[in-house]
Amino acid sequence: MVENYNEVLYQNETMVTERLILRKYRVEDAADILEYASDAQTVEFIIWEGLDTIRAARAAIYDYYWSRPGIWAIEHVESGKMIGGIDIRLNHDDDKVGFGYVLNRAFWGKGYMTEALGAVMALCFEKLRANRFEAQHYAGNEGSGRVMEKCGMRREGCMAQYEKVKGIFRDCVQYGITREQYVSKRA
Numbered sequence: 001m002v003e004n005y006n007e008v009l010y011q012n013e014t015m016v017t018e019r020l021i022l023r024k025y026r027v028e029d030a031a032d033i034l035e036y037a038s039d040a041q042t043v044e045f046i047i048w049e050g051l052d053t054i055r056a057a058r059a060a061i062y063d064y065y066w067s068r069p070g071i072w073a074i075e076h077v078e079s080g081k082m083i084g085g086i087d088i089r090l091n092h093d094d095d096k097v098g099f100g101y102v103l104n105r106a107f108w109g110k111g112y113m114t115e116a117l118g119a120v121m122a123l124c125f126e127k128l129r130a131n132r133f134e135a136q137h138y139a140g141n142e143g144s145g146r147v148m149e150k151c152g153m154r155r156e157g158c159m160a161q162y163e164k165v166k167g168i169f170r171d172c173v174q175y176g177i178t179r180e181q182y183v184s185k186r187a
C-alpha cells in the first residue's frame with residue numbers, strides 16, 4: 001500500500017464513472033439516505049440496523065460518513081439523486097482493502113453497483129497499490145456476490161453460520177481478488 005494513502009484518498013474524494021458520481025456525502029443527502037436506510041429489504045443482509053429518522057440520517061453523516069476518507073456517496077447523474085454509498089477499509093498489515101456498499105432499491109439491477117465497485121477497485125489497485133481486495137456477503141444475498149463476480153472477483157469459500165445478523169445465523173460467502181489476478185484480468 002502506498003504510504004500517502006490518505007492523500008490519495010482525498011485526491012479521489014470525487015470519482016466520475018459513465019452514469020455515476022462518487023463523491024463526499026452532503027448534509028442535504030439525509031433524506032436520500034433515509035430512503036434506503038429505512039427500507040427493511042435493503043438492510044436485511046447487512047449488519048447495519050438501518051435508520052428510521054431524518055435526524056439519525058443527519059447524525060450518520062457527521063458521525064460516520066465524514067469520519068474518514070474512503071467513504072463515497074453514489075450520485076445518479078441522470079436524476080441528480082443520491083442513490084447509495086460505498087466505502088473501503090484499509091488493512092495496512094496485509095496491504096489489503098475490504099469494502100461495503102448499499103443502493104436504493106429503486107435502482108437495483110441496472111449495473112450501478114458494478115460500475116461503482118469497478119471504479120473503487122481500480123483506485124485500490126492502481127493508486128493505493130493494494131495487494132488484495134475483498135468482501136463477504138451473507139448467503140441469500142446472491143446479487144451482491146454477482147456484483148463482485150462481474151468485477152472480476154472470485155468466490156473463495158463459505159463459512160457456515162459465521163455471523164449472527166439481527167438474530168439469524170448467516171453463512172458468509174468470501175470473495176476476493178489479488179493484485180496478480182487484477183493485472184492478468186486487464187492484460
Ligand SMILES: CC(C)(COP(=O)(O)OP(=O)(O)OC[C@H]1O[C@@H](n2cnc3c(N)ncnc32)[C@H](O)[C@@H]1OP(=O)(O)O)[C@@H](O)C(=O)NCCC(=O)NCCS
Nearest residue numbers: 042101102103108109110111112113114137142143144146
Ligand atoms: C447488492 C447491491 C449493492 C447490488 O447493487 P446493483 O446495482 O443492483 O447490482 P448490479 O445491477 O450491478 O448487479 C446485480 C447482479 O446481481 C444479479 N442478482 C440480483 N439478485 C440475484 C439473486 N437473488 N441471485 C443471483 N443473482 C442476482 C443481477 O441479475 C445482476 O447480475 P446480472 O447483471 O448478471 O444480471 C444492492 O442489491 C443492494 O444495495 N442491496 C442491499 C444492501 C446489500 O446487500 N449490500 C451488500 C452487502 S454484502
